[in-house]
Amino acid sequence: MRKHPGDFCFALALPCVSSRRASRKQVAITLPVEAGLTARELVALGCRAEEEGFDYVVCGEVAGVDALVLLGAIAAKTSRVKIATGIIASTIRTPQLAAMGFATLGSLAPGRVTAGIGASSPIIVQQWHGLPFSKPLTATREFVEVFRSALRQEKVYFDGECVKSSGFLLQVDPQAPIPVWLGAINDKMLHLAGVAADGVFLTWCPPAEIPERMAVVTAGAVEAGRNPDDVEVVCSFWAYAGPDTSAAMETARRVVLQYAMVPTHQHAFVQSFPSLAAAAEAWNSNDRKKALSLLDDSVVQTMCAIGTAEQVADRVSAYHDNGVDVAIILPIATRQGAGDVAANTYFSVAGELRRRGLMKGSSSKESGTQWK
Amino acid sequence: MPPADKAIEIAKKNEAAGFDAVWWPCHLMGWHSDSVWTPDITPLANYQKNPHVYFDPLVMMGAVGSHTETLKVGVVVTDLIRRHPAVAAEMMLTVDHLCKGRAIFGLGSGEAMNVTPYGMDFSSPVGKLAEGLEVLRMLWRAEGPINYEGKFFRLENAVLGLKPYNDIEPQVWTAAHGPKMLRITGEQADGWLPTKLDPAVYRQSLDVILEAGKERGRDMDEFTPGILAYVLVAPDEATLKRLQEHPLIRALMVMLPPDIFRRLGVEPPVEGFHGIIPAALEREEAMRIIDAIPPKVVDYYCFCGTPEQIADQVAEYHAAGLRHVIMWNITAFGDPSLAGWSFKALEQIKDHLRSR
Numbered sequence A: 001m002r003k004h005p006g007d008f009c010f011a012l013a014l015p016c017v018s019s020r021r022a023s024r025k026q027v028a029i030t031l032p033v034e035a036g037l038t039a040r041e042l043v044a045l046g047c048r049a050e051e052e053g054f055d056y057v058v059c060g061e062v063a064g065v066d067a068l069v070l071l072g073a074i075a076a077k078t079s080r081v082k083i084a085t086g087i088i089a090s091t092i093r094t095p096q097l098a099a100m101g102f103a104t105l106g107s108l109a110p111g112r113v114t115a116g117i118g119a120s121s122p123i124i125v126q127q128w129h130g131l132p133f134s135k136p137l138t139a140t141r142e143f144v145e146v147f148r149s150a151l152r153q154e155k156v157y158f159d160g161e162c163v164k165s166s167g168f169l170l171q172v173d174p175q176a177p178i179p180v181w182l183g184a185i186n187d188k189m190l191h192l193a194g195v196a197a198d199g200v201f202l203t204w205c206p207p208a209e210i211p212e213r214m215a216v217v218t219a220g221a222v223e224a225g226r227n228p229d230d231v232e233v234v235c236s237f238w239a240y241a242g243p244d245t246s247a248a249m250e251t252a253r254r255v256v257l258q259y260a261m262v263p264t265h266q267h268a269f270v271q272s273f274p275s276l277a278a279a280a281e282a283w284n285s286n287d288r289k290k291a292l293s294l295l296d297d298s299v300v301q302t303m304c305a306i307g308t309a310e311q312v313a314d315r316v317s318a319y320h321d322n323g324v325d326v327a328i329i330l331p332i333a334t335r336q337g338a339g340d341v342a343a344n345t346y347f348s349v350a351g352e353l354r355r356r357g358l359m360k361g362s363s364s365k366e367s368g369t370q371w372k
Numbered sequence B: 001m002p003p004a005d006k007a008i009e010i011a012k013k014n015e016a017a018g019f020d021a022v023w024w025p026c027h028l029m030g031w032h033s034d035s036v037w038t039p040d041i042t043p044l045a046n047y048q049k050n051p052h053v054y055f056d057p058l059v060m061m062g063a064v065g066s067h068t069e070t071l072k073v074g075v076v077v078t079d080l081i082r083r084h085p086a087v088a089a090e091m092m093l094t095v096d097h098l099c100k101g102r103a104i105f106g107l108g109s110g111e112a113m114n115v116t117p118y119g120m121d122f123s124s125p126v127g128k129l130a131e132g133l134e135v136l137r138m139l140w141r142a143e144g145p146i147n148y149e150g151k152f153f154r155l156e157n158a159v160l161g162l163k164p165y166n167d168i169e170p171q172v173w174t175a176a177h178g179p180k181m182l183r184i185t186g187e188q189a190d191g192w193l194p195t196k197l198d199p200a201v202y203r204q205s206l207d208v209i210l211e212a213g214k215e216r217g218r219d220m221d222e223f224t225p226g227i228l229a230y231v232l233v234a235p236d237e238a239t240l241k242r243l244q245e246h247p248l249i250r251a252l253m254v255m256l257p258p259d260i261f262r263r264l265g266v267e268p269p270v271e272g273f274h275g276i277i278p279a280a281l282e283r284e285e286a287m288r289i290i291d292a293i294p295p296k297v298v299d300y301y302c303f304c305g306t307p308e309q310i311a312d313q314v315a316e317y318h319a320a321g322l323r324h325v326i327m328w329n330i331t332a333f334g335d336p337s338l339a340g341w342s343f344k345a346l347e348q349i350k351d352h353l354r355s356r
Helices: A039-052 A067-077 A095-108 A122-128 A136-151 A187-196 A207-223 A245-260 A276-284 A288-293 A297-303 A309-321 A339-355 B004-016 B057-065 B085-098 B125-141 B179-188 B199-215 B237-245 B247-255 B258-263 B283-291 B295-301 B307-319 B336-354
Strands: A009-013 A026-030 A056-059 A082-085 A113-118 A156-159 A164-168 A180-183 A199-203 A232-241 A305-307 A326-331 B021-024 B072-079 B103-108 B146-149 B154-158 B171-174 B224-233 B303-305 B324-329
Touching (some): A009 B336, A039 A056, A067 A095, A095 A113, A180 A187, A187 A199, A199 A207, A232 A245, A232 A339, A245 A288, A276 A288, A297 A305, A309 A339, B004 B057, B021 B057, B125 B146, B125 B179, B179 B199, B224 B237, B237 B247, B237 B295, B247 B283, B258 B295
Parallel strands (some): A026 A326, A082 A113, A113 A180, A180 A199, A199 A232, B103 B171, B224 B303, B224 B324
Antiparallel strands (some): A156 A164
C-alpha cells in the first residue's frame, strides 16, 4: 500500500465524538478592570477562575488596564484556561500591532488565545485618541483581514481604505490559530461577524433576543458561503450574586443607563427599555436623575442578572439554551476596589454551575474522579 | 457521527493537508459505559445522547472514497463474526470498486461487546478469523461455484461473480497481538495493525509475522507494518497531566491485557476486556474500573505529549519497522475544547516526522 517501500504513511482515525459542537456551551468571566483593582489582584482572580473551572478568562479595556499585558500575566500563571480579549478596540491599534500582541500571547499559551475585537465608540476613538471613526465597518473588515493574514505569518501587502501595509511580516509564531471574536451590536456589524469572524461577541442582549441577533449573523455567514454553525456565539452579561442586591441594582441602573446613552450601543436597548427615548432626552438635557428614574427595575433585571448564585446560574443556562456557546459573566462591582464582590459573584456561581454538572473545577468535591 | 456528509468534507480537508489515509472504527457499541456518559463527567454528554454513535465504516469508506482522489480509506477494525465472510467479501469488493482500489480492510478477531449483546456467538474468535480469511480470499478468486467444509463456515456451490477492482485484491490488514494472530497475519494479511506495544516487542512481533509469511512462500516486501496509535496531545505538561487523569481517557485503557497492567505494577481492573459490556455497566462498577486505572497506564498505552514529543515517540517505532501510523485522537474525550487544536497538532506531528 506504499508508493515506495520506504514511505512512511500518516493516517487519521476519524473522530467518534462530535467534539466541535460539544466544545460549545462554555462559561467565562470578564475581569473587573474598571473596579480599581491592582493588576496583581486581577491576575489572582484569573488564576482562581482557572481552578474553579471557567473556560475563559476575558479582559476588556477602556482607559485603564491594558488587556494584552494583563492577559499575558495570566497566561504565564495558568495552564488550561483560555484567555480572550473582550472587547478591545480595533480602531486604536493597527492590525499589525495587534497581531504582534496576540502572537506573543499565543507563543506564551499555545492554543489558548482568542482575539475579541470591536470598533469601539466615537468617544474613545475620536475624542480620547484623536483618531478617525468615520468608517467603523470598513475599518473593522479590513482589520480582520490584515490581522489574520499577519498571524498566518504572510508578508502583508494591503491597500485598503483604512488599513495599509507594505511588507509587514510577523516575526513571532502564534503557535496555533487565534480565533477572532467580533463585538457586534448593530445589524451591519452582526452581519460582518457572520461573514468574517470565528465568533460573534454579543453584549447587552437578553437571552430572549439572542435568536433575533443571530439571524442577522447567520445571514452574513450564508452569504459568505460559510456554515453558520462555524460562528461561535459569545455573549457577555453583567451579573451580581451576593447579599447586597439593592446596592447592585443601583450600580447596575447607572451602568445600564450609561451604556444605553452611547449612540453606537443604543440599538441594543430598544426592545427591553420602553422609555429609552424619554430617558435619552432627559440625559441629553443633563437631567441624569430623571433619566435614571425612567429606567425601571425590570429593565435592569432583564439586562443584568442580579440576585443569588442560583439566579445567575439560571441566566447562564438561559443563554446556553438560547444558542449561546460561551456565556460570559461580567461582575457588577458595588464599590471601588471591590475584588471580593466580583470574586463572590464568580465563584459562588461557579459552585452552583458545578453542582448542576455544567462546569468542572478543582474545588468540585462531587466528582471523586481526580487521581491523587 | 452525523451529519454523514461532514465526513466527506473532513476527509477532503485531510487529503489536502497531506494525510495518506483516513480510517473508521467499527462498533455497534462504544467503549464507554452509558452510566458515566453524564454531564458531571463530560460536557460531551450535553450534545451526544450516548457514547455509542457510529456509522457503518464500510458505507462511509465507499462514500468518502468516491469523493476523494488519492486518500486511502480504511476500517480499523471489523471482524468476520458480525459480517459473514461471504457478505464481507462482497461488501469489501464493492467498497474497493467505489474507491478505485484505495480501500484497506482492517480485520480482527472481534470484541465481545459488539457480538454477544446482539445474540451472536463469540466462541473461538481467532479460529473464525483464520477460517473466514480463507473463505474471503477463496470467494475473491473463485471462477465458479466453490465448496468449503470448515469448522465454522460451510460453503456449497457458493459463487461470487464480482471480481476485485483492476483484478488486484483489496488490502486486508489484521489487528494482531498474540502468537496465533501474528502467524495468521504473516500467512494471510497485507498489513498489521496492533495497538501500542514496546518498540522492541513491536520489532519482535513483526519478525514473527515476516517469518510466517516467508514460510508460506509470500513476498513480504509489500507487507505494511502499521499501528493504531492512541494520541493524547497537549500543549504543555500540566494540560497533559489533566487529560491523563480524565475518567473517559482512563476508561479506554481497560482494553489492555491483564499482564500489561501487572507489568506496570497495577492490579488489572478486570480479567480481560471481553468480559465487559459497557452498556451493561452500572455506574458504581464503571467508576471502580476507572479508579483502578492510574494515569501511568494512559501514559504507557497512548502516545502522549506535545506534538514534538509524540513525533519522537512515533519515530522510535519507525525505526522498529512501522510504516503506517493511524493516529486516533482521543484528546477530546479528556477536554472537548481542545478538539480543534488537537487535530491541528496531529498535522504538526505528521509534518515533524515528514521533515526528518
